[in-house]
Amino acid sequence: MASQTLDNNRIHIIDAFRGFALMGIVLVHMVEQFLAAAPTQEIRAGMVQGPLDQVVEVFLMLFVRGKFFAMFSFLFGLSFFIQMDRAAKGGVDYQGRFLWRVSLLLVIGYIHSLFYRGDILTIYAILAFVLVPFYRVGDKYLLTFAAILLLGAGRYRVFAVYGGGTILPFGGGEAELPHNVAYYDALLSGSLMDVFSQNAVYGHLSKLEFQINTFGRWYQTFAFFLLGLWAGRLRLFERLDELHPRIKKALIVSASITLLFVVLTTVLFGIANEGQRDQIDTWVLMFAFTSLDLFNCALATVLLCSFVLLYRRKSWGRILSKLAPYGRTALTNYVFQTLVGTFLFYNYGLGLLGAVSNSQALGIGILVIAFQIWLSALWLRYFRYGPLEWLWRSGTRLSWQPLVRQPV
Numbered sequence: 245m246a247s248q249t250l251d252n253n254r255i256h257i258i259d260a261f262r263g264f265a266l267m268g269i270v271l272v273h274m275v276e277q278f279l280a281a282a283p284t285q286e287i288r289a290g291m292v293q294g295p296l297d298q299v300v301e302v303f304l305m306l307f308v309r310g311k312f313f314a315m316f317s318f319l320f321g322l323s324f325f326i327q328m329d330r331a332a333k334g335g336v337d338y339q340g341r342f343l344w345r346v347s348l349l350l351v352i353g354y355i356h357s358l359f360y361r362g363d364i365l366t367i368y369a370i371l372a373f374v375l376v377p378f379y380r381v382g383d384k385y386l387l388t389f390a391a392i393l394l395l396g397a398g399r400y401r402v403f404a405v406y407g408g409g410t411i412l413p414f415g416g417g418e419a420e421l422p423h424n425v426a427y428y429d430a431l432l433s434g435s436l437m438d439v440f441s442q443n444a445v446y447g448h449l450s451k452l453e454f455q456i457n458t459f460g461r462w463y464q465t466f467a468f469f470l471l472g473l474w475a476g477r478l479r480l481f482e483r484l485d486e487l488h489p490r491i492k493k494a495l496i497v498s499a500s501i502t503l504l505f506v507v508l509t510t511v512l513f514g515i516a517n518e519g520q521r522d523q524i525d526t527w528v529l530m531f532a533f534t535s536l537d538l539f540n541c542a543l544a545t546v547l548l549c550s551f552v553l554l555y556r557r558k559s560w561g562r563i564l565s566k567l568a569p570y571g572r573t574a575l576t577n578y579v580f581q582t583l584v585g586t587f588l589f590y591n592y593g594l595g596l597l598g599a600v601s602n603s604q605a606l607g608i609g610i611l612v613i614a615f616q617i618w619l620s621a622l623w624l625r626y627f628r629y630g631p632l633e634w635l636w637r638s639g640t641r642l643s644w645q646p647l648v649r650q651p652v
Contacts, residue, residue, distance in 0.1 A: 263571030268312025274609030280362030290598035310540035321472025361447030396534035398463035415453025495549035505539035573630030
């Protein structure tokens, strides 16, 4: 198992799991057609053209949306621990270098956000500055704070102060608002420069509104960072043999909790929506959103435990290990899927936004993922890092890092 998992100071199962998490993110972005906003009636009519498209929408809502983002965020926290821990073992304080590293990520994320305002890299980079002090916080306090965030403390505080209203200018999500009309126009009939213009400032205000309002993601993202940090301390992926019984137990418990929150979420949304389906200003609805978040978290845990248990089986391990190159070049693949997707759907490219159904977009997403998996494996035969990973690493160390693999 050690030879299958550890090689050249990399834990291959982590790379494979990162590839698995990225697959879900790509599928969600493709089916959403890189809109990063609520679709207009015309766009939605093109997305949902029949029962199969409705099935795709429900499937993604139940099993993908919110779960793979959770796993991706968990892995960011885990990677933070691994970098800090390995540097500490070498007698190096990595905090300053890590802060410089995430500063570069912020720049990469901003450039990426010009193409797609749903970019998550800028959020990760900003939250990473807050993550550094938690490296030395004890497990008990770390897990307590993560639990407080996951239980909706951020949402409840925002709702108590602002109710269901928007917080930031240009943050409202209603399709008829002027700033949203301008955004839709840029996607449907504008040039690439029009898209950049809409995303350069307004896109970040819209994204920040989503992060800090009652639909907010920042506290969930940071909670998953902390859970990844804790899993790193636990040496989860380095002690698979030893922790195997506990992982199996965690799978059973998380599956049971998932079912519990399915029922609770359904009940709470039913109560909240009765007689006021367009209202978002009730405490019951806030509890319903939190219950949905906890359902996503529990199901993400089911997926994590299932992945680990399957990976340790010889036959499944051979299959899932094929995702390792894809996960090892995750930054490049994340940006690449945006460049492909926005070109397909925005007017500056093929202009397919609203002209492609959910099922067709899902098929496109599967093809993009398959191509990326193949290309990542091919690329890493000849190069040490993905293109953006290499630039990021070189910028972090302030010197050009070797890229081409030397013949053996």
